[in-house]
Amino acid sequence: MASLAKAGAPASETDFRREVQQFLSESFPPELKGKGNPVTGVESDLRETEPQRRWREAMGARGWGTPTWPKEYGGGGLSRKQAAILNEELSRAGAYNPIGGMGVMMFGPTLLEYGNEQQKQEHIPPICRGEIRWCQGYSEPNAGSDLANLQTTAEDKGDHYLVNGQKTWTSGGQWADKCFCLVRTDRSDKHKGISFLLMDMRAAGVEVRPIRMISGLSPFCETFFTDVKVPKENLVGREGEGWTIGKRLLQHERTNLSGGGSMARMMGPRLSDLAKKYHEADASGVLTDKVLRDRIADFEIRWGAFLLTARRAAEESKEKGGVSEISSVLKKLGTKLSQERSELTIEIMGLQGLGWEGEGFSDAELAGVRAWLFGKAVTIYGGSTEIQNNIIAKRVLGMLDHQ
Amino acid sequence: MAVLNEEQEMLRDMAREWVTNESAVAKFRAVRASGEPRAYDPAAYATIARMGWAGVIIPEEFGGTDFGWLSAGMILEEMGKTVTASPLLTTTLAAAAIVLGGNPEQKAKWLPQLAGGAMIGTLAIDEGAHHNPHRLETSVSDSSLTGTKAFVHEAHDATLFVVAAADGMYVVDTSTPDAAASVQVATRHLADMRSHAQVTFCGARAEKLAHGGDDLLDQVLDRARILTACEMLGMAQQVFDTTLDYLKQRVQFNQALSSFQALQHRMADLFGDLAMMRSAVEGGLQALDSGMMMPHAAAIAKAEANRVLHTISREGVQLHGGIGMTDEYDIGFYLKRARVLEASWGSTGFLKDRFATLSGY
Incomplete structure (x- = not known):
């Protein structure tokens, strides 16, 4: 019968735990203790306080907000076991993980899987540091449950795409810096005509209008794209691969939602x-x-x-x-x-x-x-x-x- | 399915193989046709005992294998899939009571016989149609036990009764003719066609299980709830699988029933319920094995088993349509056995009350 007896933790784990404790005592601002996560940091208009900013930067510098992501892109490069230790120590100290939002939950893992080297170098490190807020450009007025019916077009203009269309239910769109978007590059095939494109929310031609919900809150927006120029290097994967990549991203979303x-x-x-x-x-x-x-x-x-x-x-x-x-x-x-x-x-x-x-x-x-x-x-x-x-x-x- | 170790996997495969090859539902039909009140096949039970299944939770020093609760539960789950009639469940529970509450002599006297199949054991707790274990009239004076127990499972061939009396738990061993004379077994035919009886003890010689502490009865009942839920899990799984197969085969309006969205969504709901039931039942077994026997876990396991098997057994008949109403088709057996097990060791209402009490509200 397999022995279930627990051996003492390996020395490397004990060392790591000590390293985390040391870090926390030096870097976690005591005034934030037990305050809980203003998570939303990334997806709301909450202004960061000075200690909150310091804490985010400290965690971001180590990549510990995204503990298991590769170190070369700014992640923590930790094993699952180490990440679990980190988590335990954070909650023991009454601290929270200040790096979050859609970039961490959904977009980052997807880009690590499908993005090219240049895209990973450009987009992953700011996510790990909690500097960039991402939003999701999927749903449209006529593409909800039937998402593949989306009509926002990206027209090939040689060195760039010209994007026109409307997205809706864009969570946190009014505060986001960037948007990962499903766009139509081909009208002849419902699924294979979809591509995965990264948009700059500050670009000319992007307009965002918050939607007032039954709760009285406005966490979602309508987003309008009118002749928005998007550089070709912002295409993730190949043209027509957007449905595959987009579905993969939804798996990350569902895992997080449930x-x-x-x-x-x-x-x-x-x-x-x-x-x-x-x-x-x-x-x-x-x-x-x-x-x-x-x-x-x-x-x-x-x-x-x-x-x-x-x-x-x-x-x-x-x-x-x-x-x-x-x-x-x-x-x-x-x-x-x-x-x-x-x-x-x-x-x-x-x-x-x-x-x-x-x-x-x-x-x-x-x-x-x-x-x-x-x-x-x-x-x-x-x-x-x-x-x-x-x-x-x-x-x-x-x-x-x-x- | 819980993550199993190698030994548990072997045992599960062995149980699955035996149940499939040697104990199909046809065997239950044969038992039913025999009309014997014992309602099981003694030869099949002898095989079960020979394979060591009656001693899975009994320590090795008393003739068992001590494989643990998860193992015991998996065997009962497999047997539930074919409504296998056997006194394995009640014998395991009687053994559990002695393991928990017996002194060394009592363990040495009875556990090897239960493990080896020489004795069949059962619990005699409730005194009416409802599970109400803390209002009992059965009494003992001078080691002589008197009282009437209602709807005792597998009483016909049992020679070891673990009996709850007002002041604790006792063993009544009826393996000698003298002792047997002080116990009367009156058959009660229930819809599931299994062995049930009213058992009257008239000054039966009884030995107290004095080592289990004040909550021995609750501890035994929590085990009864979890193990019963295991049999129910196998039944629910089987009804679900059978119904799904049927929907894929049955053609109406020139298409398989499984292509109708109204039926697909009902099956998706049942699939979700079944996942919850399995987690709750396995959670109960793991709580037992980890030694952190949370009474909460037992209440959750049996309450979820009641809720989900009730729904699945009802929907199973409905989704089969007319054929599900026939005796020739197996699904009715599961419906009838389901209600008997739902009412045993705690209805849903009883378990919710218990859960609330345990949680302090």
Whole structure:
């Protein structure tokens, strides 16, 4: 029988842990401790404070914000084990990873796979340093779930492309420096006519208009391209390869959207604690509203099973060295549960949980309403639940193409 | 599927092969046709014991192999796929109670017999139609146990009863004629056509399992919940696979049913549910093996097994259409067994209540 006994950590790991601790004590500004990540750093208009800037630069200089990316492009060049140690030490110190956003989650990994040497040298290091904000130019007014129907054109003008068209749901478009875009270079073939092009959001002919959402927030934009000149070297892969590259990038997106870990962090206070605050409990802490108690338990049991599923998917992927079959269901399951949780959260708070603004509501109550409304997007973006169901039925279950 | 070590993989493959070749659903039909209340094939159980499966969670010094809970669960999952009728589950649970709560003499006396298949064991806990393990009237005075237990699984051939009484857990060994005379077994035919009985103990000689601590009953029941969920997992997987095959074969309106999007999305939903169920059940087994027996994990495992098998067994019949309603077709067996197991060791309502209590609300 294989021995499961744990040997002591190898000396190299202990050394590395010491190096991280040393770095943290020298470089992490104590005033940021436990403050949480202003993640959004990359995708919002939050102005960085001076300590936040110092911390981002310190992490960026080591490449530790993108710990497993190659060192030659500004990444940390760490092993998975070292990256895990780094993570542990960061949370032990109450620190956060200040390098994030779409460049890290989606674009970077895709460019490392498909970009040429010059593109990697140009674009990866600023992502690792957290200097450049990227946004995604995929969806169009008539290309949502049917993404390949996109019509934004890139016309070959010899040394450059001339881009015309409209993108929508551009997350963080109003703050982004650059955009990775799917454009049409050929009208004769729906899928093979698509190319993957990098655009400068500051270029002449780019106009961005924020869209006001049901949550009252405007995290998404419409982006208009009118005769925008894009240098030829900004084409990733070959002309017509955009659909393949674009789909690969979506896999990174789905992995991030469904990850049990990141979702768990979004979760906030326990529902049962919330229920005790807004409802009655008996002397031993048992909720007197038995129906509510039953519904909370019902949710928490399924949430527990979902976290176990996310863990199993990760273990199986690691074991088999590929993406596990059940990864395909994670997005669908996780997003549904997170919406259920928000609905339950505002219901527990009653009308107090529907406050829109102004007097009479706590910050948590006001945030809960916005989160509930914003959360309606999660089953729509990144491949709607219906699209996920098509993918599961066709790719995983081998059911025939529907009509 | 959980990541397995080499030994677990071998055992799983062996179980899969035996179940497929030697214990197809046709075997269950034969058992049913025999009309015997014991409702299993003793020759098949002798083979199971010879292969060592009855001793998977029993320490080697008492004749078992000590392969662990994940291994035991995988075997039961495979058997669930063909609704294999056998007293393996209840015997494993009776053994678990003795491993947890028995003194060295008790372990030496009973565990080797359970591991080797010489004795069949079962749990006698509930006294009514609902799982309610903390309201019991069965009592013991002077080592003599009196009470009536309802719907005891595999009671007909059992000679070792692990009985919950108001003041703790006891073993009643009925392997001698004298002892057997103090226990009456009255058959209760349930829809699943397996062995169930009302068991009345009239001053039966009982030995207390005194080494397990105050929560011995809960610990045993948590194991019952997780192992039962394993059988349910095999059933759910089989119903899902059978239904998917059927949708690919059945042609209406000149096309395979599997090409209809309304059915595709229902199958995608069931596939997601099945993934959750498998994770919950394997999570329960891993919690047991890691020694961090979280009662939470047992509640999650059985509650998810109840929820998902309920849905899949219902949808399985519906998606088969008329053929699914026939006795000639196997799918009805899974539906009937499903409801019996859902109600055993905790309905969904019971488990949600328990989960909330464990979580402090």
